[in-house]
Amino acid sequence: MTELALLPHQQSNRPLDLPYTTFQHLLKSKMEENPEKTFLIFPESDRSYTYREFHHLTLVTASWLRPHGQFGGTICILFRNTPEFLAVFFGAAALGMAVVPINPDLAPPEIEFIIQNSGCRSVCYDPDMRGKLASLQAELPEVSFFTLANADDLPPVDAASIEASLPRVDPTMPAAIIYTSGTTGFPKGVILSHMNFLVDGGGMAQWFQFTPETRSLCILPLFHNNGLVVSLTTTLQAGGSIVMMDPKASLRSFWALVSRYKATNTSVMPSILAAILAFGFDGSPGALKGIICGGQLLPLNLAHQFEARFSIPIFEGFGSTEAASYSCFNPFPAEKRKLGSVGKVLPVCEMKVVDESDTELPDGVEGELCIRGANVAIGYHNLPELQAARFRNGWYHSGDYGMRDRDGYYYFRGRNDDLIVKGGEKIYPVEIENVLATHPAVSECAVIGVEDAILGQEICAFAKLADSANVSEADLLRHCAESLARFKQPKRVVILNWLSDMREFPKGPTRKILYRELREYYYQRLANAADPEALKWVLGV
Amino acid sequence: MTLQEIYEAISPMAEQTLQIPHFDSTVSMTSTPSWDSLKHVQLLSAIERKLGIEIGNEDAFKLTSADRLVKYVFSVLEGEAR
Numbered sequence: 001m002t003e004l005a006l007l008p009h010q011q012s013n014r015p016l017d018l019p020y021t022t023f024q025h026l027l028k029s030k031m032e033e034n035p036e037k038t039f040l041i042f043p044e045s046d047r048s049y050t051y052r053e054f055h056h057l058t059l060v061t062a063s064w065l066r067p068h069g070q071f072g073g074t075i076c077i078l079f080r081n082t083p084e085f086l087a088v089f090f091g092a093a094a095l096g097m098a099v100v101p102i103n104p105d106l107a108p109p110e111i112e113f114i115i116q117n118s119g120c121r122s123v124c125y126d127p128d129m130r131g132k133l134a135s136l137q138a139e140l141p142e143v144s145f146f147t148l149a150n151a152d153d154l155p156p157v158d159a160a161s162i163e164a165s166l167p168r169v170d171p172t173m174p175a176a177i178i179y180t181s182g183t184t185g186f187p188k189g190v191i192l193s194h195m196n197f198l199v200d201g202g203g204m205a206q207w208f209q210f211t212p213e214t215r216s217l218c219i220l221p222l223f224h225n226n227g228l229v230v231s232l233t234t235t236l237q238a239g240g241s242i243v244m245m246d247p248k249a250s251l252r253s254f255w256a257l258v259s260r261y262k263a264t265n266t267s268v269m270p271s272i273l274a275a276i277l278a279f280g281f282d283g284s285p286g287a288l289k290g291i292i293c294g295g296q297l298l299p300l301n302l303a304h305q306f307e308a309r310f311s312i313p314i315f316e317g318f319g320s321t322e323a324a325s326y327s328c329f330n331p332f333p334a335e336k337r338k339l340g341s342v343g344k345v346l347p348v349c350e351m352k353v354v355d356e357s358d359t360e361l362p363d364g365v366e367g368e369l370c371i372r373g374a375n376v377a378i379g380y381h382n383l384p385e386l387q388a389a390r391f392r393n394g395w396y397h398s399g400d401y402g403m404r405d406r407d408g409y410y411y412f413r414g415r416n417d418d419l420i421v422k423g424g425e426k427i428y429p430v431e432i433e434n435v436l437a438t439h440p441a442v443s444e445c446a447v448i449g450v451e452d453a454i455l456g457q458e459i460c461a462f463a464k465l466a467d468s469a470n471v472s473e474a475d476l477l478r479h480c481a482e483s484l485a486r487f488k489q490p491k492r493v494v495i496l497n498w499l500s501d502m503r504e505f506p507k508g509p510t511r512k513i514l515y516r517e518l519r520e521y522y523y524q525r526l527a528n529a530a531d532p533e534a535l536k537w538v539l540g541v
Numbered sequence: 542m543t544l545q546e547i548y549e550a551i552s553p554m555a556e557q558t559l560q561i562p563h564f565d566s567t568v569s570m571t572s573t574p575s576w577d578s579l580k581h582v583q584l585l586s587a588i589e590r591k592l593g594i595e596i597g598n599e600d601a602f603k604l605t606s607a608d609r610l611v612k613y614v615f616s617v618l619e620g621e622a623r
Contacts, residue, residue, distance in 0.1 A: 044603055080571055105574035128571035248570050249602040251578040252585065256599040279582060281598070454579070486574045 004172055004195065008394040012350045012373040017202065020237070021171040022194040024058070024094040030239045031055040034212065039236075040086065041243045041261065047083055047152070051239075054090075057083070059159040061091030061151055062166065068122040068144060071096040071167050074177060076115050078104045078125040078133075079148075081222050081244045086232075087151035088124050089176075089222075093194070096167045098174035100189070101223035104129055106485045110187070112136050114179050115143060118189055118381065124148055171195040177381050178225055180321045183417060185430035189381030190321045192225070200324035200375035201233025203348035208265065208290070208315075208332050214240030215287070217263035219250045219272070220424075229325035230267040230292055251275055255283020267292040269424030270299065273306045273314070274454045285312040290334065294319060294326060295424035296456045297412065300340050318342035318412050322396050324375040327351055328410050341409040342402070349373025353404055358393055366403045366413055370395040418515055420449030422457045425487045429515075432490060435483045436461055439476060441469035444505060446513045447490065450522055460522055461490040464505060465497045494526060501525070542618055547611045554587045555607070569606035588614065594621070 004016070020026035030039075035052035042048065049057065065088065069075045075092050077099055079085035085101070092099050100118045102111055104126065115123060115136070120143065125133060127147040137145045148154075175194045182188035204210075218231035222244075235242045243261045250257060254276060257263065264287050273293065293303075294317045303314050313334035319326035328351060330336070330343035337343070345351045352360050353367040361367040372395045379387045390397050399419075402412045420427045429447035436445040444464040452458040463476060476493040496503055502525075506517040542550070548565070555564035559575050570576045576584075585596050585604065594617045596604070604610045 044605060104571055105577075107574075126571050128569050131567075131572060245602060246570065246605060248576065248578045249581055249605050252582050253598050253600075253602040256597075257602065260599060275579065275582075283598075486577065 006172070006374065007376075007378065007391075009372050009376050009391045009396050010195075010374050011394065014348055014350060014373055016199070016374050017348075018171060018195060018198065018374070019202075020198055022093065022169045022173075023090055023175060023197070024166065024169065026198060026233075026236060027051070027055055027058065027090060030236060034239055037212065037239065038241045040083070041241065042081075042083055043243065043257070043261070044246055044249065045082070049083070054086075056159050057087050057151055058090035058094060059162045060154045060157050061087040062094045063157045063162045064154050065091050065095060065097075065124075068124070068146065069095065069097045072173070073122075074098045074100055074118050074120045074174075076100045076102055076118065076120040076123040078102045078111070078123070078129055079222075080104060080126065080246050080248075081218065081227070082126070084126065084148045084151045085222050086244075088148065089228075093175050094166050094169070096169045096173060098177055098191070100177045100179070101228075102179070103221065103223050103485065104132075105487070107481075107483055108132060108136055109483050110485055112139065113186060114189075115140060117186070118177055118179075122146070169194065171198070172378075174378060176228070178223075178228075178321050181419070181426045181428045181431060182386075183428055183430065185428065185434040187431075188383055188386065191378040191381055192321075192324055193378055196324040196375050196377055197229055197233050198237070199348045199373070200326070200346070201229050202237050203346040203375065204230065204326060204329070205234040205237040207329055207346060208234070208292075210234055210238035210240060210265075212239040213264070214238050215262060215264050216240065216242045217245065217257055217261065217266040218242055219245045219247050219254070219257075220267055220269070221247050224424075225321045225325045226267060226295060226424075252279070252281060255281060258288055259283060259286050262287045264289050265292065267294075269293070269295045269456075270297070270302060271423040271455045273298075274302055274456075277302070277305055277309065278454055283310070285310055288312050290315050290332065292317065292329075294342070296421040297414075303339055313337065316342050318369070318400070318402075318410060320371075320396075320398055320400070322377045322390070322398070323349065323371045323373075324377065327371045327373075327375065330409075338405075338407075338409045340411070341405070342412050343410065344408050345410070346375075349375050351404075351410065352395070353402065354395075354397075361403075363404050363406045366401055368416065369398045369400045369402050369410070369412070371398060372396060418448070420447075420457050420459060422449070422452070422459060422487060423455040427459065427488050432459065432461060432480065432484065432488060435480055436463060436476065436490075436493070438483075439463075439471070439479045441465050441471040442476070443469075444513075446505060446515060446518055448515055448518050448522065450519070450527065459488070459490040460526075461493040462505070462518055463493050463495055465495060469497075494522075542615070544611055544615055547614050547618075548607075550592065551588055551611065551614070554591060555584060558584045558587060564607055566608050569608075571605075592618070594618065
């Protein structure tokens with residue numbers, strides 16, 4: 001292999017071990033090692049694929065996709081965790097196209113933004129989404145929308161000749177652009193290369209000692225990096241099997257699935273652990289060796305409760321989309337962990353803690369967490385200023401704050417901005433404020449994250465109405481629902497005009513809204529009245 | 542109960558839980574963003590209470606559309622009737 005052209009923030013003192021150069025190379029290698037081994041199981045649709053079958057399916061799909069894209073181009077896909085998602089993902093990657101996975105639950109304006117921002121000219125989607133996408137198809141005549149109901153029904157091809165005709169894809173070429181919430185109110189596209197995925201997935205597979213006997217239960221969405229890397233790429237690197245579940249349908253069945261499929265590991269958000277405990281879903285860990293957990297702060301008491309009840313260790317880690325997924329983890333096996341920490345750095349990258357002037361801080365001192373290595377993304381799509389700000393001096397600056405102890409364990413403390421993390425979904429308040437502000441009755445608004453027993457955080461909006469306005473909270477919630485995905489919609493909108501003790505926004509000397517005071521007001525005056533018990537709301541009782 | 546009668550029995554609670562205007566055969570998790578993981582749990586619990594049936598945890602993950610859900614309830618009720 002020729003020497004790779006690494007970006008400054010991808011260079012580190014860690015050895016770059018890249019036995020597989022692309023997704024297609026990895027899949028083919030594993031297929032050749034063990035062709036009849038079960039690779040993917042989809043319990044919902046009663047479909048499963050051996051390595052040989054799935055490798056063949058990716059070639060069939062690549063052949064079908066050819067008219068819809070070109071080498072170096074992009075393709076948007078909207079699927080749940082189905083065989084079609086993975087067939088198109090691997091097929092497109094084999095053709096040298098970058099896949100832009102879109103959350104099917106986003107609102108049409110949000111989907112439109114990603115299609116346009118990514119420059120995609122092709123959108124492949126689940127036929128169940130036809131109704132939602134109808135208006136977009138009319139608004140974007142230059143974009144080709146096409147469905148894939150069942151990849152197994154694609155026309156047969158001569159797989160060998162398709163494979164022979166595949167282009168040479170460089171490991172540093174984009175494999176995916178994953179959109180994540182942005183500080184400007186618009187999502188930002190993170191460009192991840194084949195190398196990013198394979199290096200991070202390989203590092204994690206090694207960390208958790210994955211083998212061909214590994215059976216992962218994937219209950220997180222594939223349109224996020226966690227599902228793509230932690231469940232898919234890691235297990236594929238080990239030549240193991242993956243049980244692919246719909247994240248929206250699997251919560252109640254969690255233990256039944258662990259048991260039926262003899263899962264050895266799974267990856268979750270803390271909110272899933274909280275929900276399993278809150279709903280009282282009981283079960284046995286069976287063959288489960290551990291639960292990988294991250295994406296939002298894991299409360300220590302939640303970890304203790306879950307481990308005490310189910311006798312299964314939780315491995316908390318830290319990462320970000322910009323670093324493919326995780327960059328550090330608590331060590332495996334469980335006795336090496338330090339509960340409350342996010343663990344040690346994976347062998348594929350380096351981390352450090354810096355102050356505001358980018359000076360590295362000593363152990364025990366809090367600062368911004370920075371990452372560099374071959375797992376770190378190419379950068380942001382068409383956002384040069386943000387790129388320069390976050391990828392600087394040879395490091396990715398995460399915006400997350402924490403520290404390292406003298407044993408090399410990292411601790412996550414929080415964000416340096418107002419990012420809301422609700423059930424693992426990251427949402428910047430400005431995204432909701434931009435929508436709320438377009439309501440003609442709203443003269444000013446602000447959005448904060450507030451504590452939630454299950455989801456970690458919920459969204460609370462505050463609005464100041466124009467003097468003559470006559471709208472209700474329900475009207476404003478409906479307005480938000482028209483433009484925002486459900487998970488971004490506020491749980492409530494507090495109308496300042498109706499409050500007796502805060503009829504105006506608290507503001508500082510520069511007339512900026514003081515979010516900290518809004519949060520204090522919420523907890524002192526509203527939290528109990530608005531939400532007597534978060535659990536009751538979730539349970540609907 | 543017939544499939545139609547099950548639809549009629551389930552629809553009000555499904556419409557309320559999922560906050561949708563109509564619960565019919567076109568409704569699925571994919572087409573209904575409000576049908577999220579917590580609502581799925583709530584919906585199944587509500588159906589169990591209303592119809593006095595038990596939905597197996599090992600079956601719950603397959604009930605991802607109105608059609609699948611109604612047919613599943615039908616099969617449970619059929620089984621109880623025998």
